[in-house]
Amino acid sequence: MFYSGVLPILLLVATTSAYRFYQDEIPNGDRVPHPCKPNYLWWGVGHDNPLGGGPKNPFGRDFAQYHSWTEELCRLDSDGDGMTNGQELGDPNCVWRKGTFPEESDGVSHPGVCDPWGSEQCRQANQDVTCETGEFVCDGVNTQDVMNITLRFPPTSVPPEETTYMCFTFELDMLEEDAEYHLIGSKPFIDNSNVMHHIVITGCDATSTPLNRPEVCNMAAAGCQKTLQVWTLGMPGECVYPEAGFRIGKLAGITRISMQFHWTNPRRRTDYIDSSGLTLFVTKQLRRYNAAYFLTGETHLVIPPGMSRVVKKSTCSPECTRMIMSQPVYLMTGWNHMHYLGYQQNVELFRNGEKLRDLTPDEIYSYDNPKVYTYNPPIELKPGDTLDTTCVFRSTSRTTTAQYGEGTFDEMCFGIFTFYPAEAMEQPSCVTWDELELCDFDGTSIKGCDVLMIFNQSDPIRNRLFSKVLDNCNPYGGCRAECPAAIAEVREHPCFRGRMADYTGDTMRIFGLGPDVVKFFSAMESCECKDKPHTDPWKYPMSGSGSHRAGTYFSILLAVLLYKITL
Template identity: 45%
Template sequence: MLPRFICLLLLWGSSCFGFKSFQQRIPNGDMVPHSCKPNFLWHGLGHENELGGGARNSFGLDFAAAGLKWTKELCEKDSDGDGRTNGQELGDPNCTWKENSTPETNQGLSHPGVCEPHDSDLCKPKNTWLNCELESFKCDAIKSPEVKNLTIRFPNTSVPNFETNYFCMTFDLPTDGDYHVIAMTPVIDNVNVMHHILLFGCDSDKQGEASGPTACEMGSVQCNTLFGAWTVGSAGQCLYHEAGIRIGQKGIKRVLMQVHWNNPEMRDDYSDSSGMTLHYTPKLRPNSAVMLMVGQWYLEIPPGRERHAESAVCSKEDTHRLLTGPIKIVRALNHMHYLGREESLEIIRNEKRIAYVTNETTYSYDRPKFVTISPPLEIQPGDEIKTTCVFKSKNKKKTTFSGRGTSDEMCLGFMVVFPAENLLSRTCATWRSLSLTKLYRDLNPYGCNITNFFNLSHPDTRPLLEKLENNCKPFSICLEECKEVVKEVRKHPCLSGDVGKYIVHRAAQMFNGDFPRFLSLLQSCDVEMLKDKQVQRLTNNNESSGSVSPRRHLELIVSFLCVTLILLI
């Protein structure tokens, strides 16, 4: 009896968890959208349960009959009877895909085991098992009679026909007393475009900033205290029973709500009026809480990788800068996009990990896991917070960078912490190897005063622009005298190493002022200077060895010709 029980247990485990490996045996097996939950993926492709395990759907039965392999016969079959072959639904219309190769396309994918459209007359009888319900919200605290609620939402607003759209609007909060927000729930109007919502507390309660839906970036100068978040798959937030977010006369009086619309089809007929409901109480809790964001702001994920890791550290120097005393973590959320597979947040003290805040080994963008930490986990000044993200880019043909769109990637962690008064900043992140906390809070970090450097009228940096203007011509031929000036200017600490890369990255996002011109002058001789290096390299090799091997000589000539071709183009 016992061996039989063990066999059944193993079979059950394989059914529940084996689909991760099966995904790799199917073209685009980890990218198939849910049939009736927009912005969700179907992870257990061969099962009726979208997360895997349990009864198989029609495609799962056919996949099993094919020996759990992608065959030409399986590809040409229409498992769900909706008029499209399995290959057409999974991006392999010509049935040429082989395991560990890149599918012909990853656009227009659909589920080969769910008849679609799922609610059509043809498909309804076939899809009686299909579950289109979203997760329900549970928070007993909001049932108390004194708890009030306030819903803030956009008026009905047209969604621009771009893939990625960020819009912001500010709202007044109650000021007739002092309150703690103890829970937040989403009000989602258009599920086809909603990606996430962020709430930022404003330093000023004055009108004048984004009084209506306005295109925006993350937060603003006046509204930068992150205190609430919703993302696809979440039913809401229920705060720790000893902490709340302070609003009212002695707290946040005005909030900026940022909405991210994801419109990959770039349709122009969408509109949305989504928002959030804040549940708040006049019975103040012992502590006021805020949200702390950590992570890596620069990502460069090569294509075709089974596993690619990125990390960031909020260093002990950073926590000394940001914390005036210990803080406690009560809730946490990992955040990556669709390439994300694993993410962890660790607390390190005296060079040793003392605890994981989060440790998701099976991350799913569609199923965000708000981790409740009980008892609360303490962070002390001098501790480190390490963020590690693992991505899978097997089906990507191009490098993926960090960015706001779902086709870009992120590596961030959000933690609800208290007491709020012990935290001087709501962000502790890095850009490559740079601490953004150090970069913006120290007077002269890395030998570079970044504020002064971006102000090209400053007496320390104006001479750099003048030298370039007097010797270089942007978008034109490279002047010989420009090369030497560029070499000299690039010795400046603000243009060296990762600091220099960050400056150029920021400058590339500017469209007004002197800095775009400064950047164009600085880069006006890049190709010619690269060509000079190749020539010098060839000369040095000849002088040092007396001769160069035929193969090496050919490599140098090809390199030289490539640079010359770039120059001519």
């Protein structure tokens, strides 16, 4: 999964986390792109160094000589491609100093790799840079009983948007109606690596509506809620533990499959076409257990700009694991999911107050290259156990606040696991919003709050609550005499009681439900003390890209998705 043999080690690089040092010492150190892997950043794992290094890369020797970013180093052209190091790293005037924001953040290029990539004049200089992303190895898919099913989008124009989620459904006509199948692995086919970030496959029941052409989808389609496979940038594929598989087929209640793409197009180009997909490996030789996905982590994130370290934690408590689990389950794989501000992450397993082990200890986290931890033998998770998720973010090059959201440049904090038996968890998620535990989500409501109702703009109960506040309170001015009583009445509703009010507001922000929502929450605050410290999400600037602030059903309503994953 990681880069290997990319460049010889610099004398300055002494540990596997040395690249973190270089990120802090140069402008846009956390934005250096990989020269031959579109959509990847050069994170430097193990002994890799994003600035180059060793005798075949002059920037490395230059940096070893200067030890820090100086005007002299800035004005050098270390890779000999005609651009100074400063021009490549967003400091063309050589004025950047550690701890400040660079002059430019767009158009950053690699100062230690010759451009243009692949040209004759750069071939010798770049011979140590690998463009490989890893090979898919899965012995279980090579037997005679395994059927290969390749699902691909038809050639589709990529919208000129920073983040797009696009869905398309496929009928399972190739499967026998009276047979049950296990999905035991998948391998990606990436047609346009410039935009593709992740793919999610979900199973659809008979209530689902087929999508006969690719359509923008900010939520998983109704009736398509069972996550079956996930691919994200940097993963060669997924190979399920030999004793488990994901149930598909009509006997399993899955009549079609939905494929969701996450496209990233930060330059909003209009000429991109994509026809990517997945090859699914399916067998009628059922394995011993049915598999499923499990999610834990934090959904309330506010990360200020210019911060070297922001720590967010989430606890899936013993009470929650008892609530969501009917019996012990066994974790087969696990990986972390943050976005580009992600720095370090780990999920820890505790039992009876004692730590048993680390599950996903990423000392160096990379959004573009997730490390998948395979547990062999699988790890037992019991009702009453505790899962602690810790996410560390770094925003030194970001000039705006990042919040939780599905956009590529929003943020997430999740641990994602596959487990068996699937039947042991009816609701396979255990996430928090700040200190609010959300494990009692039953598909429609949380802590007595009907989430679907509160998002339905035609629901009479929702409209009565909104009218009560908007008719009696001033969203843009002072406190009206009749307002406190109106607010007190509305706060008796489970969706607006205590911390649930903040959670409801944050979730509605992510869905981007219109100006009436902003007015409603502003009016709800109109009688609060002016010097009262605010924790309400509406006091923070919105992040995300326009229509794509909406979250998926998996991450907002706590069903099973992924990155962001989106991603």
